[in-house]
């Protein structure tokens with residue numbers, strides 16, 4: 001005789017309740033995990049990147065860093081020309097894009113948009129992703145110089161310290177908080193000046 005035969009078969013009602021409990025606890029567990037992730041990321045001060053909430057603003061043209069950095073292998077400094085010289089990294093003007101796009105990619109809708117900006121002689125109003133408040137002074141040049149010497153990389157190899165792996169982003173988003181504490185921690189670690197007037201006007 002099979003021992004199982006002694007166990008009474010569950011009624012339909014019991015099955016229904018068990019199934020309901022199963023789904024309920026699964027949903028509960030998912031919610032709990034979600035909450036824990038939220039609390040931890042808030043606690044670490046990280047911008048919440050988990051469900052794509054922090055995917056960065058939509059730009060007037062969907063400009064993919066992936067295509068230009070990973071596929072064609074352009075240096076960051078090819079486009080962000082001021083980054084090794086001054087305060088702002090600078091975003092390239094339409095004219096620089098046109099060195100390639102007078103001929104390349106005309107079958108792509110996003111390149112068509114670029115062509116219409118060029119034809120109209122209009123600049124593209126890119127939406128800023130990273131911005132420190134007005135009372136803060138940030139200068140790219142000393143950072144690029146310091147870390148390309150220290151880590152023995154070319155200038156474009158320093159950007160990821162603060163911006164993450166932009167070359168793999170189809171849409172740029174901020175991945176580091178870049179709050180005062182982050183600035184000061186790194187300044188202390190590198191014997192860089194950290195009195196208030198270094199960073200505040």
Ligand code: HEC
Nearest residue numbers: 063068069074075076079126128129130159163166167172
């Ligand atoms: C072909 C030109 C080009 C190259 C090469 C390029 N970028 Fe950009 N980058 C742009 C344009 C255009 C924008 C503005 C649109 C956007 O945010 O996607 C931009 C935006 C950015 C931003 C956001 C700026 C803000 O508003 O805060 C960062 C950071 C950045 N680039 C870093 C990099 C890094 C790092 C590299 C190299 C790995 C790189 N870029 C290579 C053209 C380029």
Ligand code: HEC
Nearest residue numbers: 062063064067072092096097099100104105108110111114
């Ligand atoms: C050194 C050459 C070069 C420069 C400079 C350049 N691009 Fe491109 N871009 C390319 C190539 C190559 C492609 C891929 C075209 C294809 O797949 O047909 C491309 C693709 C694109 C696409 C289409 C992506 C897609 O798949 O939909 C957009 C949009 C674009 N570029 C915008 C820009 C903008 C804006 C600038 C200036 C900030 C710029 N490009 C500067 C070479 C360049």
Ligand code: HEC
Nearest residue numbers: 076080083088089090130131132138143155156158159162
């Ligand atoms: C030490 C941290 C740090 C490093 C390293 C760094 N950035 Fe930045 N970047 C910032 C901060 C902070 C801002 C916001 C500055 C502001 O609001 O004035 C910024 C802003 C930008 C912007 C948008 C505004 C602008 O300046 O034009 C671009 C583009 C950019 N960075 C590109 C780069 C590139 C390319 C590199 C590498 C060559 C790089 N950054 C290296 C911290 C850094």
Ligand code: HEC
Nearest residue numbers: 137138139142143146161178182183186187190192198199
């Ligand atoms: C990854 C490390 C790192 C981070 C993050 C960082 N810095 Fe720096 N910063 C340095 C180093 C190193 C120097 C000194 C460079 C040199 O001149 O050799 C420096 C220099 C500076 C200077 C120039 C000081 C002077 O007068 O010579 C300013 C201004 C500055 N940082 C502001 C900031 C601000 C604001 C932030 C945050 C938004 C920031 N830094 C984030 C490492 C960092």
Ligand code: HEC
Nearest residue numbers: 132133136178179180181183184187194195196198199200
């Ligand atoms: C290495 C750069 C750096 C240094 C040094 C620095 N700060 Fe800041 N500070 C920042 C940045 C970046 C912000 C804006 C981001 C933030 O609010 O954390 C900021 C924000 C602030 C704010 C505004 C906070 C708020 O909630 O709006 C005050 C006040 C301030 N700093 C005071 C100081 C004082 C006082 C000192 C000297 C003891 C100092 N900071 C040194 C980078 C710096």
